[in-house]
Amino acid sequence: MSMTGSQTMPAGAPLLNVEHLTMRFGGLTAVNDVSFAANHREITAIIGPNGAGKTTVFNCLTGFYSPTVGQLTLNARNSTYLLERMEGYQIAQKAHVARTFQNIRLFPQMSVLENLLVAQHNKLMRASGMSFLGLLGFPGYRKAESAAVEHARYWLDRVNLTHRADADAGNLPYGEQRKLEIARAMCTDPVLLCLDEPAAGLNPTESLELNELLLFIRDEHQIGVLLIEHDMTVVMEISDHIVVLDYGRKIADGSPAFVRNDPAVIRAYLGEEEGDALPPEVVADLAEEKKSNGGGATDPA
């Protein structure tokens, strides 16, 4: 492997290792010395109040920002990549990190199917010898194209959008656009899927479907998922591991049971005095959980 920051992967390394990540914008420190690891075949959630620096972590991971300090190591498919040294598109192309956004960013004027085919661009370009050969109908390209369509169909089926394959992506209802975005990210054949608030704006039924989809991705496709989410029912239900940020610092890191009882987390969410930082149902949920767990669990992990 001669590409930027790539070397042989050490045995037993976590999928993603974030070490001492710091991101400053002028005088503002958005992320301050955060270290955590995300494992293979696990759903790792990053939670925290608004402005805690969650999305900034994602932006560093996917090459939007170049971190002020820190090392982001990705270990997968027998190689190691230093993400902070790679250009944006290479992170997707070489290291196979996929991402979705808080606000949906589909290609609205392309069909649903085309959105999924664009995600397989690199595979198709290799098949067509990086040229116009596709137009001439070279058998290699034809085969790759139909394989790509097959792959896209598989994911359309997974997110129940097969019947909308030819619709313009921009015309889908909100919930379906969210699902299509995840399907598109999966079509890039990722090893790590970064989802920025995938449940935002979904109704409870859609939210449940999302949980199932994420568990399916973890269990059947054996990839790691990194999740930013405000919806605690989603986070507590499906995460294997939770990292809590507040004001750019990591304040807790562990299993859902451990994190929901951590005094620092409760303080960050509920505030020292005022209790309206979190939606009331979540406050109730947290309080109830705390009661039923006796309030003093230690992290087994």
Next chain:
Amino acid sequence: MEYFLQQLINGVTLGAIYGLIAIGYTMVYGIIGMINFAHGEIFMIGAFVSLIAFLLMGLVGITWIPLALLLVLLIAMVFTSVYGWTVERLAYRPLRGSFRLAPLISAIGMSIFLQNYVQILQGARVKPLQPVVEGGFNVMQKGDFVVSLSYLQIIIVTVTVVLMASFSLIIARTSLGRAQRACEQDRTMAALLGINVDRTISLAFVMGAALAAVAGLMFVLYYGVIDFYIGFLAGIKAFTAAVLGGIGSLPGAMLGGLLIGLIETFWSAYFTVEYKDVAAFSILVLVLIFRPTGLLGKPEIEKV
């Protein structure tokens, strides 16, 4: 009637040339939102490369016209594409992310540079090419007036139609075209899906330049004389065509090219030749005032 038919034939031929150049404007605008004012000069370089290639064909003794034409076409496309790629690489890519006007100013600079470059290398005098394709049909005759359709006009229109059709297919059907459209709609997201956005943009310049080279070849065949300054007027007219059709829209560029060619020809035929450029540019002004999105352009939707 005969006169009209003759003008129609001439107008369609001219429109084909404008349409090929207009595609380059519209593609670049679609993908990076800038007007590549050096594109007219790329067309001019295409014409010069074609002229030089014809002379070379004569030197090496390739005299069978179809073969010579095909070779000249390929040589012109390849060399002109290299120019298109280089202009983007040197003058526009370093300015990406700079303020909006920067690449525009750079494009105007590039345009002046290329004009002077050709003027110095090739001389300022008009360069002639003796007719390569001669003859044609007499479509109809009435009295002294003969409506003629030359073989060259047939070649120009056929090649244009074939190129435009295959180009539309590339954009609509291949992975390359999908990447182009994806970059048009959301460059950041395209990069996150692993698409090399810089390369995709370069490719838009290369394809635009290749089509402009074909237009340059046709121009030199059709008019028989070129100089370093032909890119300016042809470029601005093709830009008008792209705006008329709706800038950013490929079918729009083709339609706009055809319309500008027809308007210019009919104006010259029925009104005054001296004012044909005024007619073409009045269209530009009228379109900008009354229909800024052009005939086939989509209105820009503000993202909330």
